[in-house]
Amino acid sequence: MSVPIACAVNGRDVAANVPATARLSDFLRDTLGLKGTHVACGDGVCGNCTVIVDGEAVRSCLTLAAQCDGRAIETVEGVAEADVFPAIRAAFLRHNALQCGYCTPGFVTTIAAMMRDNAREALTDAEIGSRISSVACRCTGYVSIVAAARALLGRSE
Amino acid sequence: MAVPAASPHEPSYHTPTTAREAAALLARHGARGRFLAGGQTLIPELCRAPRALDAIVDLRNIPEFGRIQRVGDHIEVGAMVTISAARRALAADFPVIDTCFRHTANSAVRNRATLGGSIALADPASEISTFLLAYDAEVLLEGAGGGRTVAIRALLHVPLTHGTLVTGVRIPVPARDRASFTEFLRRRSGGRSLAMALARIAPGKTSVTVSGGVTQPVCLSGTSPSEALAALDARRADFESDAVRAWVVAAARRALAEAGA
Numbered sequence: 387m388s389v390p391i392a393c394a395v396n397g398r399d400v401a402a403n404v405p406a407t408a409r410l411s412d413f414l415r416d417t418l419g420l421k422g423t424h425v426a427c428g429d430g431v432c433g434n435c436t437v438i439v440d441g442e443a444v445r446s447c448l449t450l451a452a453q454c455d456g457r458a459i460e461t462v463e464g465v466a467e468a469d470v471f472p473a474i475r476a477a478f479l480r481h482n483a484l485q486c487g488y489c490t491p492g493f494v495t496t497i498a499a500m501m502r503d504n505a506r507e508a509l510t511d512a513e514i515g516s517r518i519s520s521v522a523c524r525c526t527g528y529v530s531i532v533a534a535a536r537a538l539l540g541r542s543e
Numbered sequence: 544m545a546v547p548a549a550s551p552h553e554p555s556y557h558t559p560t561t562a563r564e565a566a567a568l569l570a571r572h573g574a575r576g577r578f579l580a581g582g583q584t585l586i587p588e589l590c591r592a593p594r595a596l597d598a599i600v601d602l603r604n605i606p607e608f609g610r611i612q613r614v615g616d617h618i619e620v621g622a623m624v625t626i627s628a629a630r631r632a633l634a635a636d637f638p639v640i641d642t643c644f645r646h647t648a649n650s651a652v653r654n655r656a657t658l659g660g661s662i663a664l665a666d667p668a669s670e671i672s673t674f675l676l677a678y679d680a681e682v683l684l685e686g687a688g689g690g691r692t693v694a695i696r697a698l699l700h701v702p703l704t705h706g707t708l709v710t711g712v713r714i715p716v717p718a719r720d721r722a723s724f725t726e727f728l729r730r731r732s733g734g735r736s737l738a739m740a741l742a743r744i745a746p747g748k749t750s751v752t753v754s755g756g757v758t759q760p761v762c763l764s765g766t767s768p769s770e771a772l773a774a775l776d777a778r779r780a781d782f783e784s785d786a787v788r789a790w791v792v793a794a795a796r797r798a799l800a801e802a803g804a
């Protein structure tokens with residue numbers, strides 16, 4: 387069955403008819419051509435597919451496109467055009483927070499959401515650690531990513 | 544624009560606006576219909592078994608399922624409230640919830656997973672179930688015979704019949720207690736829980752709610768931490784192995800020590 391959805395993606399209105407079981411990750415990549423959202427495990431474990439929906443980081447492979455009617459979705463492409471991005475890019479480069487870059491969009495969206503939440507009310511160290519832990523990286527060993535994230539949140543390493 | 548190809552077995556998709564309508568839709572499709580709450584469990588299943596469903600009943604448009612409100616001396620939380628939202632909203636009355644729910648899955652999943660979905664899933668290694676049991680929660684249900692209220696303890700051991708809908712939970716607001724939560728997790732992020740314990744210490748009453756292995760959470764109490772631990776020891780046969788027993792006792796001891804500190 388085709389489900390009509392009307393949502394905003396990176397600030398632009400999108401209207402579409404989607405199959406009931408179509409995942410948001412596939413809709414973003416294949417229907418909208420937004421390839422920045424990477425699918426690795428496809429099973430909700432790795433977090434590489436993380437996007438921001440209504441301000442919250444979510445796994446796009448664990449979200450149906452049909453559930454997104456009326457929602458505001460921000461992918462890594464959207465974050466790249468947002469106020470937070472220059473600092474994110476600079477921190478990732480300075481701290482060497484990527485190698486192959488496959489997981490990087492998942493971290494960028496996660497960290498962008500954290501920065502915006504932190505600006506409203508400071509996140510605890512435990513919460514920062516918890517949110518950073520939601521995305522898997524096979525290359526870096528995480529230390530550089532955590533350093534970049536903590537620097538972006540104004541914390542010492 | 545290219546639309547993802549629909550398979551011939553695409554289920555129908557429904558967004559009812561009342562619990563009664565949702566229950567009726569599910570009843571019409573029987574075993575080939577499923578409620579969709581946060582989707583953190585159902586969506587991977589959909590992809591593993593694409594032909595298994597005729598109907599998805601999405602609960603997100605039922606207004607009262609999003610409620611978080613004080614009703615007398617209870618807090619009522621609707622079934623579609625996410626783990627993240629519940630964790631924030633209940634932190635003032637239940638300080639231990641911040642630590643307890645932080646161990647559930649990961650932060651992104653917590654932004655979508657719901658209280659109702661978690662209760663319906665009844666995973667033994669559930670921080671949600673442990674918390675709700677520790678605080679004497681009641682679960683509000685809607686089924687073929689209408690609405691009813693069940694203590695969480697009953698639901699943990701007898702799974703919900705297919706088609707019964709969790710509409711919310713009611714939790715009595717506790718008097719001041721000192722509470723602490725401990726969990727031992729397998730090493731990797733999102734790793735399976737080995738054991739967990741939520742300890743509550745109040746004048747004249749101590750309780751420790753534990754789960755481990757495949758055993759559903761159980762609440763042991765006494766007038767003191769040592770009595771609660773003795774009650775736990777008397778239940779050692781509930782746990783499937785010496786290793787699980789050891790983890791559970793260790794979690795209980797640590798939670799009680801931290802609550803009492």
